[in-house]
Amino acid sequence: xxxxxxxxxxxxxxxxQKISAKNHSFQYIFTDYEELDITDINSVKxxxxxxxxxxxxxxxxxxxxxxxxxxxxxxxxxxxxxxxNLAESCRICNTVFFHISTDYVFDGKKPSPYLExxxxxxxxxxxxxxxxxxxxxxxxxxxxxxxxxxxYSTFGSNFVKxxxxxxxxKQKVRVVADQTGSxxxxxxxxxxxxxxxxxIIENPQNLKAGIYHFxxxxxxxxxxxxxxxxxxxxxxxxxxxxxxxxxxxxxxxPKYSLLSKExxxxxxxxxxxxxxTSLEKCINELKTGIxx
Numbered sequence: 001x002x003x004x005x006x007x008x009x010x011x012x013x014x015x016x017q018k019i020s021a022k023n024h025s026f027q028y029i030f031t032d033y034e035e036l037d038i039t040d041i042n043s044v045k046x047x048x049x050x051x052x053x054x055x056x057x058x059x060x061x062x063x064x065x066x067x068x069x070x071x072x073x074x075x076x077x078x079x080x081x082x083x084x085n086l087a088e089s090c091r092i093c094n095t096v097f098f099h100i101s102t103d104y105v106f107d108g109k110k111p112s113p114y115l116e117x118x119x120x121x122x123x124x125x126x127x128x129x130x131x132x133x134x135x136x137x138x139x140x141x142x143x144x145x146x147x148x149x150x151x152y153s154t155f156g157s158n159f160v161k162x163x164x165x166x167x168x169x170k171q172k173v174r175v176v177a178d179q180t181g182s183x184x185x186x187x188x189x190x191x192x193x194x195x196x197x198x199x200i201i202e203n204p205q206n207l208k209a210g211i212y213h214f215x216x217x218x219x220x221x222x223x224x225x226x227x228x229x230x231x232x233x234x235x236x237x238x239x240x241x242x243x244x245x246x247x248x249x250x251x252x253x254p255k256y257s258l259l260s261k262e263x264x265x266x267x268x269x270x271x272x273x274x275x276x277t278s279l280e281k282c283i284n285e286l287k288t289g290i291x292x
Contacts, residue, residue, distance in 0.1 A: 001201060002027045004053035004095075006038055006086065007060025011153035012100065015190040016057065023194070029053065032060075038082040041089075048089040055197055057098040058086055061130075065104070066250035068126035075125060080132035087140040096144070096200060096207065098193055099137040102130045103149035103181060103215075108254025115260050116147075116211040124251040134211070144196065145211045146189070146264075149257055150225070153186035154285045163226050164286065167235025177223035177241035181257040182215040185278035189214055196268045208267050213259035216275035228276060232283045 007013045008030035020028045029051055037043050038060055048056070061079055062068060068075040083099055090097040104127035105120045122128045137143040152158040160183075166173045192214055199206040220228075223241045230237050244253070264270050 001025070001055070002029065002051065002053045003197065004029045004031065004048070004051060004056045006031050006036060006056070006058045008032050010059050010061070011151055011156045011158065011186040012190060013059040014155035015153055015186045016059070016194070018187070019190055019194060026197075038085055039077050041085045044082075044085040045089045045092065048086075048093055048095065052093055053095050055096045055098065056086060056090055057193060058083065059100060061100065062126070065124060065126040065253075068124065068129065069250045072125045072129070075129040076132065079126075079129035080136055083133040084136035084139070087137050087143060090142065091140045094142070096142050096197075097137060097140055098196075099133065099143060099145050101134050101145050101147045101211075102127065103147060103257035103259055104254060105131045105134065105147065106254050106257055108179075108256045110256065113258045113260035114213070116213060116263055123254060126251060138210075142207065142209055144209055146193070147211065147213050147259060148184045148189055149181045149215045149259060150183040151186055151189070152183060152282065154282055155186070159183075159222070159225065160229055160279070160282060161286070163229040164233045164235065164283070167230050167233055167237040170237055172238040172240055173226065174240045174242045174247065175223045175226040176244055176247050177221045178243050179253055179255055179257075180219055180221050181254075182217070182219050182259065183225055183275045183279065184215040185273075185275075185282050187282070188216060188273060188278055192264070192268075192270050192272075195270060199268055206268075212264040212267070213261050214264055214270070214272070215259050215261065216278050217261070217272045218274045218276065219258045220275065225275075225279075228279060229283070232280050
């Protein structure tokens, strides 16, 4: 079985690479923009037809949420148009297509966890481009879309690393306390995707296409998240809660974007760790200094 991963240099792509080094059940092909320009339909078709992957995991995305407000065309190209290219190429080769989306497709006005079939209403340019990407993926019947939230990892730049660095350099940080959701450890998401692939290989009838949600269990605000990071990272930095109004950004964020994970737990028997458990694991790995 052959798995093609696009956006392999990002947080999720790197986590899949780390797992692949210990798992030799599959043949993996890892690509980023140097190896494959997913915005070029002809390149994508030629590459996928040549490689004939059984599964494609699209980890590529334009994730600069605030920059997307002024760079909408580029965000659309990567988050929407490129997804159409990948989905169409997967259709030609009958490849199962995994696409990663976001909680930012919701407006954050619902008072309870978002279900997969809840009404979408993105409040940012980034969220709009990701919603278009979902629609393009769904045009192909063998697509599995996984919406996630607040992704972090031992790899790349993310909130956890920023807070740990700030905790070492500053006496106090101000963090938004009125936006609620759940963090996602990218390693947990990578393992979940590979478990779904295992189940589909075990029995092709296990393939249930459509939209799923995955983040770590539990809920918190960014302020709660930051406090736990400082605690686990042994930082003596004071975390001060502020409101969204006190911390203005170019892009609007949903106030409440907790995702319900019942569907992925039921359909694919995925076990999900509490966010504090996974955060501790990630910070312990970062303390070893092996990953970047």
